Amino acid sequence: MNYFIQQFINGLTLGSIYGLIAIGYTMVYGIIGMINFAHGDVFMVGAFVSLITVIVFGITGTSSIALGIGALILVAAISMVIAGVYGWTIERLAYRPLRGSFRLAPLITAIGVSIFLQNFVQATQGARVKPLNAIISGGFTILEGNDFVVRITYMQILIVILTVVLMSGFTYLISKTSLGRAQRACEQDMKMAMLLGIDVNTTISTTFVIGAALASVAGLMYLLYYGVIDFYIGFSAGIKAFTAAVLGGVGSLPGAMLGGMVIGLIEVFFAAYFSSEYKDVAAFSMLIVVLIFMPQGLLGRPEIEKV
Amino acid sequence: MSQPLLSVNQLTMRFGGLTAVDAVSFDVYRNHITAVIGPNGAGKTTAFNCITGFYKPTSGDIVLIHKDDTEYKLQEMEDFRISQTAKVARTFQNIRLFGGMTVLENLMIAQHNRLMKASAFTIGGIFNTPTYQRAQEAAKKKALAWMDRVGITDRADDPAASLPYGAQRKLEIARAMCTDPVLLCLDEPAAGLNPKESEELNALLRSIRDHDDVGILLIEHDMSVVMEISDHIIVLDYGRKISDGTATEVRNDPAVIKAYLGVVEE
The missing domain is CATH 3.40.50.300 (P-loop containing nucleotide triphosphate hydrolases)
Incomplete structure (x- = not known):
């Protein structure tokens, strides 16, 4: 039982990271109906930017948790801005010129952008894995059984809290602010939104920027949680987050968060109880099962073909 | 009459070999209801789409003049700015x-x-x-x-x-x-309404015209609506303007009667 609880905690942490990435997929799909396959690599770029920022500022492990958290918030802010610039640039250069083209065209450029980002980072940062010493270490024991000790680290708490804060802030943005309203309007009827004077292009760019910023925070968390990154992490994390978005129902924001959690838990439990080598298989099998049996996802709307 | 709010000048729209709107000119005035009517395929909706930025016209000028005399050439504006800056609003059929x-x-x-x-x-x-x-x-x-x-x-x-x-x-x-908006464009606002709703719509449009300082431009098939509330009617047929005037003038125009009812070949 204790073992189960421990895995549950680990799963939630991993799920938070996937959930944050999944939002970017689902939001872009909602607004322009394309899967942004470069999103996983924006997450990777976010992780690298975080790493570089950490090194530039010379942030090292500290015994003071408050100082550590303050430093990390600074790093998160910087990497959100830089990843946002990446998101904006990708949309501007690779997707906007193809808007109104056939549906597959932006999908193909998305794959192109993905390959470009991977190689760009590989060429500039090198192909070797990059380690980072733990900045926030320590934790506390919450359950002590005779055979197994359940521990929750400060890092895990920070990840989950940060995710909850970002997700609630983001939900507020979508449901209450005028930008969120405009995004939802573009999602439903882009042409009509335009006729009401909404600058659709800017709204779409903003969507990419927000998605990229959230992914970069996920990148920072990944960096801190695992302590190593390389130029290839965007691929598997991206596909798992994509699975999370599909599982939750593409286009649904609460679905992306829920899907992220479920995928995180599935992966961790599979690794814990069956085989850790095949944990990716578990997540991807999930994608196949969902696509076949529940294509609309957990919280998605069934697709109604417009005539 | 005072200066027009919207001035459409020699508007032409071609789709390949088909000329949907052929050198049409008309004016729309503030606090007026202007109706565009015509048989099916006359080019009403096309003209409308040009004004509201859905189509870029092949040639011609669509000039909107605000109260402060700023002129906006709608055919040259980026589509969302037609609403944002020029203040043209529209509804759909x-x-x-x-x-x-x-x-x-x-x-x-x-x-x-x-x-x-x-x-x-x-x-x-x-x-x-x-x-x-x-x-x-x-x-x-x-x-x-x-x-x-x-x-x-x-x-x-x-x-x-x-x-x-x-x-x-x-x-x-x-x-x-x-x-x-300064110009409100309505595409068949009475379509599908029952007589009571249609009556309410007339009252609403009149109240907007009288109180809101806008010009209303509408396309309508329902003649009871058109004849009752329009201050000014423009009749199109095969993309050309065939008549322009008040309800009474248009109703008695032989060209309009011919377009709608045809003439007996002698």
Whole structure:
């Protein structure tokens, strides 16, 4: 039982990271109906930017948790801005010129952008894995059984809290602010939104920027949680987050968060109880099962073909 | 008559070899209801789409003149600016509301640009600054006033798609009005309405004309609506303007009668 609880905690942490990435997929799909396959690599770029920022500022492990958290918030802010610039640039250069083209065209450029980002980072940062010493270490024991000790680290708490804060802030943005309203309007009827004077292009760019910023925070968390990154992490994390978005129902924001959690838990439990080598298989099998049996996802709307 | 609000000059729109609108010129005045009528395929909707930025016309000028004498050449403007800057609003024959959003949200969307400015492009919106709150309140007030005017106040928090057809049409007009237009373009506003709803629509359009300082341009097939409320009627046939004048003048114009009823070949 204790073992189960421990895995549950680990799963939630991993799920938070996937959930944050999944939002970017689902939001872009909602607004322009394309899967942004470069999103996983924006997450990777976010992780690298975080790493570089950490090194530039010379942030090292500290015994003071408050100082550590303050430093990390600074790093998160910087990497959100830089990843946002990446998101904006990708949309501007690779997707906007193809808007109104056939549906597959932006999908193909998305794959192109993905390959470009991977190689760009590989060429500039090198192909070797990059380690980072733990900045926030320590934790506390919450359950002590005779055979197994359940521990929750400060890092895990920070990840989950940060995710909850970002997700609630983001939900507020979508449901209450005028930008969120405009995004939802573009999602439903882009042409009509335009006729009401909404600058659709800017709204779409903003969507990419927000998605990229959230992914970069996920990148920072990944960096801190695992302590190593390389130029290839965007691929598997991206596909798992994509699975999370599909599982939750593409286009649904609460679905992306829920899907992220479920995928995180599935992966961790599979690794814990069956085989850790095949944990990716578990997540991807999930994608196949969902696509076949529940294509609309957990919280998605069934697709109604417009005539 | 005073200076026109909208001046369409030699508007031509070709689709390949087909000339849908052929050198049509007309003026629309403030506080006037101008109707464009014509048999099917006359080019009414095409002309309309050119004015509201859906199509870029092949040639011709569409000039909108604001009260401060600023002139906007609509055919050269980026599409969303036609609403944002030139202040032209339109509705559709097949209603295009944001069905999944509430009635109130539909009206708030129309005030997007003002709210964006007040919220410093959303940064203020996230932190809920006083400026944004005030703007939001003002926008809500305006939305409520329009809901009141079209009689759907009790449905404010329902999804727009759940409203009855007649109410959806009125909501669409209210939404267009919430963008603070100087020119309101209505594409067959009476289509599908029953006689009572049609009557209410006439009253609403008259009240907008008299109180809101806009020019109304509408396409309509329902002659009872057109003849009753229009100050000025333009008749198109095969893409050309064949008549232009008041309801009485148009009704008695032999060219119009010929276009609608045909003439007996002697």
